Amino acid sequence: MAVIQSNTAVIPGIYKMCVDFSGEVKPGQFFMLRAWDKDPLLSRPISVHDYQSGQLTFLYQVVGKGTEILATLLPGNEVTIQGPYGNGFPQVNTDLCVVGGGIGTAPLYYLIRKFKAENPNKKCRIYLGFRDYPYGVDEFAAVADEVILDVGGIITDKLSVLPEETVITCGPEIMMTAVAKVVPPENTVYVSLEAHMACGIGACLGCTCETKAGNKKVCKDGPVFERGVVFNV
Amino acid sequence: MSECLTTKFNDILFKNPVIPASGTFGFGREYEAFYDLAKLGGLCSKGLTLEPKAGNKGLRLWETPAGLMNSIGLENPGIDAFINNEWPHLKELDTVTIVNVGGKDEESYLTAIEKLNAIDIKLIELNISCPNVKAGGMAYGIKAETAADITKKVVEISRHPIMVKLSPNGEALVDIALACEAAGAQGISLINTLLGMAIDYKKKAAVFDNQYAGLSGPAVKPIALRMTHQVCQAVDIPVMAMGGISNWEDALEFIMAGATCIQVGTINFNNPMAPIDIIAGLEAYCVREKLDNIDQIRGII
Ligand SMILES: Cc1cc2nc3c(=O)[nH]c(=O)nc-3n(C[C@H](O)[C@H](O)[C@H](O)COP(=O)(O)OP(=O)(O)OC[C@H]3O[C@@H](n4cnc5c(N)ncnc54)[C@H](O)[C@@H]3O)c2cc1C
Ligand SMILES: Cc1cc2nc3c(=O)[nH]c(=O)nc-3n(C[C@H](O)[C@H](O)[C@H](O)COP(=O)(O)O)c2cc1C
Ligand code: FES
Numbered sequence: 001m002a003v004i005q006s007n008t009a010v011i012p013g014i015y016k017m018c019v020d021f022s023g024e025v026k027p028g029q030f031f032m033l034r035a036w037d038k039d040p041l042l043s044r045p046i047s048v049h050d051y052q053s054g055q056l057t058f059l060y061q062v063v064g065k066g067t068e069i070l071a072t073l074l075p076g077n078e079v080t081i082q083g084p085y086g087n088g089f090p091q092v093n094t095d096l097c098v099v100g101g102g103i104g105t106a107p108l109y110y111l112i113r114k115f116k117a118e119n120p121n122k123k124c125r126i127y128l129g130f131r132d133y134p135y136g137v138d139e140f141a142a143v144a145d146e147v148i149l150d151v152g153g154i155i156t157d158k159l160s161v162l163p164e165e166t167v168i169t170c171g172p173e174i175m176m177t178a179v180a181k182v183v184p185p186e187n188t189v190y191v192s193l194e195a196h197m198a199c200g201i202g203a204c205l206g207c208t209c210e211t212k213a214g215n216k217k218v219c220k221d222g223p224v225f226e227r228g229v230v231f232n233v
Numbered sequence: 234m235s236e237c238l239t240t241k242f243n244d245i246l247f248k249n250p251v252i253p254a255s256g257t258f259g260f261g262r263e264y265e266a267f268y269d270l271a272k273l274g275g276l277c278s279k280g281l282t283l284e285p286k287a288g289n290k291g292l293r294l295w296e297t298p299a300g301l302m303n304s305i306g307l308e309n310p311g312i313d314a315f316i317n318n319e320w321p322h323l324k325e326l327d328t329v330t331i332v333n334v335g336g337k338d339e340e341s342y343l344t345a346i347e348k349l350n351a352i353d354i355k356l357i358e359l360n361i362s363c364p365n366v367k368a369g370g371m372a373y374g375i376k377a378e379t380a381a382d383i384t385k386k387v388v389e390i391s392r393h394p395i396m397v398k399l400s401p402n403g404e405a406l407v408d409i410a411l412a413c414e415a416a417g418a419q420g421i422s423l424i425n426t427l428l429g430m431a432i433d434y435k436k437k438a439a440v441f442d443n444q445y446a447g448l449s450g451p452a453v454k455p456i457a458l459r460m461t462h463q464v465c466q467a468v469d470i471p472v473m474a475m476g477g478i479s480n481w482e483d484a485l486e487f488i489m490a491g492a493t494c495i496q497v498g499t500i501n502f503n504n505p506m507a508p509i510d511i512i513a514g515l516e517a518y519c520v521r522e523k524l525d526n527i528d529q530i531r532g533i534i
Contacts, residue, residue: 034503038479041450041503042296082505196294198301198502201266203259205279205308206294215287215308220263 001078005055007071011135013062014103015071016049019079021056026088027111028192028224032200033058033070035079040065043082045197045219047107056081059106059136085200086223089190092166096124097187098144099155099179101171105136107192108170113143125165129155129175156182163187180227189227193218237519237526238512240274242471242493243394243419245355247274247329250527251484251512254475254498255280255333255358255398256305260319261326267505272512275329277496278315280360282335283345285311289365291442295431300452301499302431304441306365307335312348320352333398335360342383343390350392357393358473359384359418362400362425364447371425375403381412388417396420396473401453401460402428410464421464422473422496424457450499451477458490465491465532479507481514491532 002019010016025048032043044066050057062071073079089111096115100108105128112124125146128137134151141147150158156178161167163186169179170192183189195207195218202220209218211229216222227233238249252275258264261276270276288308295302310318315332323330332354336342342359349357361374361383373379380397388395397413399406401424410421426447431440440446457476465472474492478484479500487495500507519527 038451038503039299040296041299041301041499043503196292198294198303198499199257199263199505200502201263201505203263204257204294204303204502205259205288205305206303208288208293208305208308210287210290 002056002081004073004075004077004079006075007073010059011133014135015060015062017058017060017070017073019056019058019081020054021051021081022054023084025051025056025084027114028089028107029084029086030107030223031056031058031081031083032085032197033079033081034066035073035077036069042198043080043200044070045200048084048110049106050110050113059103059109061103082200085219087221089168089192089224092168093119095122095162095165097161097165097167098124098126099129099159099167099169099171099175100126101129101155101175102131104171104175104192105140108168109136109139109143111168112140116143127155127159129153129171154178159183161187166190168192177231180231180233190224191227191230192223193225193230194223195219237524238274238516239526240494240528242356242473245329245394247494249274249512249515250488250494251508251515252277252331252473252494252496253501253508254496255360257498257501260315260323262322264501264505268509271327273328273508274494274512275331277331277358278319278333279309280307280333280335280363281309281312281315281345282307282337283312283341283348285309285314289442292440295440295446297431297448297452300448300450301502302429302441302446302448303426304365304443304446306443307363312345316348316352324353329355331356331358331396333358333360335363335366337366339383339386342387346387346391350390354393356420357391357395358422359387359395359397360425362398364400364402364426364428364445365443371400371402374400374409374425377405377408377412380409381416384413384416384418394419396422398425399423399464400425401456401476406460407463407467410468414468414470418470420471420473421468422475423464424453424460424476427453427456449476451479453477454483458486461487461492462490462534478511479503481511481518484511484515485518485530488527488531489534491534493531
């Protein structure tokens with residue numbers, strides 16, 4: 001159980017929730033959330049948007065029953081959070097080029113903030129792609145060296161990756177596939193996958209994805225994979 | 234822990250009748266982060282087949298009101314990998330490991346069972362009821378003759394007791410249970426998942442590549458309870474029951490219907506502590522009702 005400190009709309013349909021939490025949390029990890037007893041049956045996987053001084057932040061889009069309930073919660077209410085789960089993004093010691101699409105930008109903020117705090121001399125650029133209303137752009141501008149925004153277009157049309165950059169992408173699968181295809185083979189590319197999950201801990205095999213090294217569990221072996229492992233590029 | 238929950242399933246002693254169900258508990262390791270597995274009556278392994286199996290493609294999970302549909306397709310590392318990688322850990326646990334075995338044809342069942350003769354497990358759950366694999370699986374479990382035939386052959390070569398896991402999708406469940414008993418099964422477990430279907434109207438397509446998939450969770454409980462009652466009335470061998478058990482009250486109802494042990498499946502995903510909560514609830518019930526042992530209310534309905 002975690003106590004909610006704040007839970008507000010960033011733009012209509014996109015919410016930011018802050019809860020108390022202490023423990024170690026890596027960028028790219030996620031928690032299984034529930035604020036209901038029986039209905040819906042399963043908890044919902046939500047990435048860590050930020051983690052700082054005992055406070056965990058989630059950024060989530062209201063799409064169905066579970067996230068609708070999350071959006072009604074008020075400060076002081078409790079939410080069950082199980083985690084952190086997943087491997088998280090790898091430690092990067094080159095410059096970083098981050099490509100986020102829609103709600104897929106959620107886990108990228110903590111990634112970049114931590115990367116810049118630990119590597120002040122390294123550069124980090126972020127491409128942000130939104131279908132209609134952008135959000136979080138100012139927050140990203142405060143931590144990244146450069147923000148390239150695209151609304152309504154195809155982000156990979158704008159994308160140009162520098163030779164020394166490691167690329168990390170999270171967003172709709174079609175976008176990540178395109179990124180994995182267009183970035184030159186010399187660059188290392190990591191993608192963060194999504195899958196329907198029941199347990200979130202590796203017990204049900206519901207989230208399995210095919211990789212070149214056989215089946216992997218998105219919840220436990222991922223959600224972050226090297227592009228060549230999961231995409232045919 | 235008090236003695237009120239100790240349960241005998243034939244001559245196998247369980248410290249309590251609560252056992253996580255096959256496919257919802259991996260090989261137990263994941264849940265060690267939540268509690269000591271020795272608190273469980275036992276645990277049931279993910280369904281194993283002779284050869285490693287990659288399982289089904291496409292979406293594998295779909296939530297329904299109070300239920301979960303799955304189309305995992307028996308993804309598992311195979312019997313040899315189980316014996317080499319999982320058994321050494323499981324055998325050290327102070328609880329009963331049940332090994333769930335599936336197959337695609339008679340030969341694969343029998344070879345798998347023979348391999349398991351090499352290790353000291355207490356009970357095999359023979360899965361003839363998986364609705365998510367094309368060959369084998371449920372095909373054996375929906376008719377009394379085929380169920381009895383495979384049971385007989387397996388019992389003959391196994392040095393471990395065989396509990397046959399029945400499908401709720403078959404013809405005349407009680408006849409199948411009786412046929413398995415006559416064929417030498419030392420126990421019955423039920424129910425496996427109910428065959429269902431989901432359509433994604435937005436995509437104008439079936440959700441699952443196999444079209445049909447197995448439904449489990451609270452939604453199936455009344456059906457599972459009825460089937461448990463029917464089978465318990467009919468057979469003399471012990472029954473391990475499951476299907477939508479979410480709390481100690483549900484567990485108690487299955488025991489009152491005649492189940493010797495109960496398995497806890499889908500609800501593990503909702504509440505990883507569910508089996509432990511159920512054990513505590515049953516224990517408190519025995520104390521409140523001044524029962525020396527839960528046996529005293531078993532099968533009272
Ligand atoms: C590792 C991981 C991290 C995620 N991080 C975030 C995040 O930070 N912010 C955010 O807004 N969303 C995130 N998602 C997606 C989020 O989990 C789903 O949007 C959410 O579960 C939808 O629940 P619902 O009840 O509102 O929708 P419903 O459509 O009612 O859900 C029905 C079922 O489908 C599943 N489901 C629906 N959409 C998705 C999806 N896109 N991915 C996986 N399962 C889905 C649900 O979990 C549920 O089991 C993440 C998903 C994963 C796997
Ligand atoms: C994700 C999942 C995987 C399963 N895998 C197996 C399996 O490998 N072998 C088997 O006999 N039953 C399997 N089952 C069925 C369960 O063991 C159980 O019979 C069924 O889910 C009903 O119980 P429940 O409603 O408590 O979940 C699986 C069920 C689920 C939800
Ligand atoms: S969600 Fe259960 S194994 Fe990944």
